[in-house]
Amino acid sequence: MLGCKPAESPIETNHKLQAGVRESVDIGRYQRLIGRLIYLSHIKPDIAYAVGLVSQYMHDPRESHLEAIFRILRYLKSAPGKESLFSKHGHLQIKAFIDGD
Template structure:
């Protein structure tokens, strides 16, 4: 993939991945190795976290279009080498956790939103938001 054409986005906009019948399967082991490495990388690259979650749903029976979607993530990574978190040694091991919640936030669906992020030693290590 060194000479591949870089991609502008990690996934084709509005692309839906799902299981299809009568579609060519790919090597399950190869697909699992690729997606496993992307899962590991998503810890420092939140811009790919969602699309990696999408492609990881097909680990048990990957089709050709699932592999193409995973390869597009790799092509996107080639385009954006400077993105992501860098963990630095800051001389302390203090832990900070921040949370927030909004009850009945949006007028359209009236669902609550909550989230948190945690910092360890001055580095962001975990985050989540949920509607």
């Protein structure tokens, strides 16, 4: 997906994902993609909702669910380097920085 067009958000507004619509897809590929996105959602919390939504269909994925995963991947392409990084400092304090724009 290196040559794809980036997306502005990880999921469409007023999304309509349903079970049993369209043809089914390779369940192993779908589950591997979901697993990688779940891992990635720990450092990119902005995709957590979308990943949680598409992971509900791991037992019977359809073409529309795979398209939703591809949209998340296109969103990740549009936002490189915008992740939360956690480092060990020997204490339990959290510092947060927010851009006012």
